[in-house]
Amino acid sequence: MGKNYIESAKLVDKNALYTTVEAMELAVKTAKCKFDETIEVSVRLGVDPRHADQQVRGAVVLPHGTGKSVKVLVFAKGEKAKEAEAAGAEYVGAEDLVAKIQNENWFDFDVVVATPDMMGVVGRLGRVLGPKGLMPNPKSGTVTFDVTKAVQEIKAGKVEYRVDKTAIVHVPVGKKSFGSEKLIENFRVLMEAIVKAKPSAAKGQYMKSVAVSSTMGPGIKVNPTKVLD
Structure with a gap:
């Protein structure tokens, strides 16, 4: 663990479930590297990716893009x-x-x-x-x-989301330089799309856990029941 990571980790309560606003503000604060770190969202879903009728896949245009030039x-x-x-x-x-x-x-x-x-x-x-x-x-x-x-x-900033073999979706929602407000807007648009993409075959709790992190920063847990708040 590097010095920056250790300092950043001190700012995050591992057991807490943060609001979207709190999580994004922390993600920006804990991105301490000299380069413009990417802020990524990881969502663990209550689906079984082995079944075709429980696949979660789609694409959404983030209002502020990803900050990355795409070829x-x-x-x-x-x-x-x-x-x-x-x-x-x-x-x-x-x-x-x-x-x-x-x-x-x-x-x-x-x-x-x-x-x-x-x-x-x-x-x-x-x-x-x-x-x-x-x-x-x-x-x-x-x-x-x-x-x-x-x-x-x-x-313009279209990103694809797709559940992997471990039932997790990983999607970048922007750069540290965006600031928390733009990151929050991108995050909410992404989460709305994932919620709408819930397969009818999925039973029980759909959104198991949500976390955000910068490229070199610690994971920050977001309350999965309030991601659209």
Whole structure:
């Protein structure tokens, strides 16, 4: 444990359940590194990810973005390729990009968007894009003919949330430099989306625990019953 972490940990009561406002103010206060730390939210859900009817996945545009510049790759042809370029996508192509990824192990991008007619081609990359969480998916809005909207939303701060094998969702909600007010707004928008995404098959308490932390800071527990307050 570094000196900064130890000092920050002293500010957090491990047994307390903080309000959203208190937690975000603490997250900013405990981010003591010289770089602009990311503030991340971790939500443990009362679902069993092994069952298809208990998957929690979606995407939401955070009002203040994530503070990170995102490189977008779009698989499209013809007019849709032109639209993607005009919307600001860094990379646009088809089979040529598939070959580049396969042959050069190239991953200089953060999000992948594809038009539905390109999914047969993109499917060849399932084994490499899937484990990295980069495979386009209709639920997250990354398989669409409206590439302009998809690229613009991603650039504006769209984040994808997805429950992992341990039933936890990890999502960044901004940077320390945002200040607590903007982080709180981003947090609430994210939590509303996760609450709405509750599978009908999920029984019992849906939101088991919620925590926020900076990149190098301690975890801060948020009262899971009051995340929208």
